[in-house]
Amino acid sequence: MPAPVIRAHGLAKSYRVKGKPDVVAVGGIDFEVAPGESFGLLGPNGAGKSTTMKMIGAVSSRTAGDLEILGLDPDRCGPEIRSRLGVVPQQDNLDGELNARENLYIYGRYFGLPGKVCHRKADELLAFAQLEDKATSKVDQLSGGMKRRLTIARGLINDPRILLLDEPTTGLDPQARHVLWDRLFRLKERGTTLVLTTHYMDEAEQLCDRLIVVDKGRIMAEGTPSSLIREHSSREVLEVRFGSDRNAQAAERLHAVGDRVEVLPDRVLIYTADGEAALERVAAAGLEPVTSLVRRSSLEDVFLRLTGRSLIE
Missing domain, CATH: 3.40.50.300 (P-loop containing nucleotide triphosphate hydrolases)
Structure with missing residues (x-):
């Protein structure tokens, strides 16, 4: 070498x-x-x-x-x-x-x-x-x-x-x-x-x-x-928004939906292997997000997992 x-x-x-x-x-x-x-x-x-x-x-x-x-x-x-x-x-x-x-x-x-x-x-x-x-x-x-x-x-x-x-x-x-x-x-x-x-x-x-x-x-x-x-995050992330005054309250009902839930000021992140399936479970729980997005995990999610805060402040 x-x-x-x-x-x-x-x-x-x-x-x-x-x-x-x-x-x-x-x-x-x-x-x-x-x-x-x-x-x-x-x-x-x-x-x-x-x-x-x-x-x-x-x-x-x-x-x-x-x-x-x-x-x-x-x-x-x-x-x-x-x-x-x-x-x-x-x-x-x-x-x-x-x-x-x-x-x-x-x-x-x-x-x-x-x-x-x-x-x-x-x-x-x-x-x-x-x-x-x-x-x-x-x-x-x-x-x-x-x-x-x-x-x-x-x-x-x-x-x-x-x-x-x-x-x-x-x-x-x-x-x-x-x-x-x-x-x-x-x-x-x-x-x-x-x-x-x-x-x-x-x-x-x-x-x-x-x-x-x-x-x-x-x-x-x-x-x-x-x-x-791979080491610090899931394959996919479901991002849901319920409104800044409702995100934290809704997140309390989402912990069984994915492997991990993170609450940010403007959205809730649900870490899971299958984002679409997680979104179906959100709906089944009687929750209706204003917006939803399924994406792959990124280094932003790694940083959030390691430090408990977003990479770009």
Whole structure:
């Protein structure tokens, strides 16, 4: 087996707050990432995902534990590690005074690449990001999805061994998300190691070979998306709505309908192997939901089972 490109053991990060106990952002986590793997950190805002990414990116030192990136300690070999990483931050930080091609060219020069190489790679990456016709457009003239694709292209200028993506599709419309997913699929096919944070369960299911579910700085579960769903949820979920003032009362009569019942503010979730059969049992109990939906279980349901709260708050 090839050596992991990322290895973390007991990785922890805390922040000092004057006059208060230390704030623990990451509470001692263990994980490894194999070469060419697409690895995800799934969790709500404030779970410790971005803090973990900063430590992997060698821009934030750890408080405790061990961390190796490409066999190197980021606290001692930060510049060398950063030269071999690509980074796509949560917020686009493109230079608005430059056009798309110039953003790529200048970033390549930061890595010490010769001018001719930067010009060639800029054109290649514009093609990869489907932005050839926007090469001379200023950043402010690009749509949100285009800016995101340009930011990913910029992160690839140095042929990174690992590409770090922090919430890559936050704020994008569905069409832009799918275009971006397609570009990331192509990177996977090339063998680039992807490490991404997200609070979108469909994104994690689409992009991740393996992931960890994190909450409050700790790992709640680890595995492939399908294995996590099999282990922590049922095959199907019946969603029923009776009205916000009636959901909890109705749920008290539904516990025999499925394997498990969860009450959310706007709906009741019934976990079962057969959602249609469960809906028939709801009707047989004399209950009439305002709306009903049968769907397959998702990573959202895994997170709800593990933490008792919804993934997106």
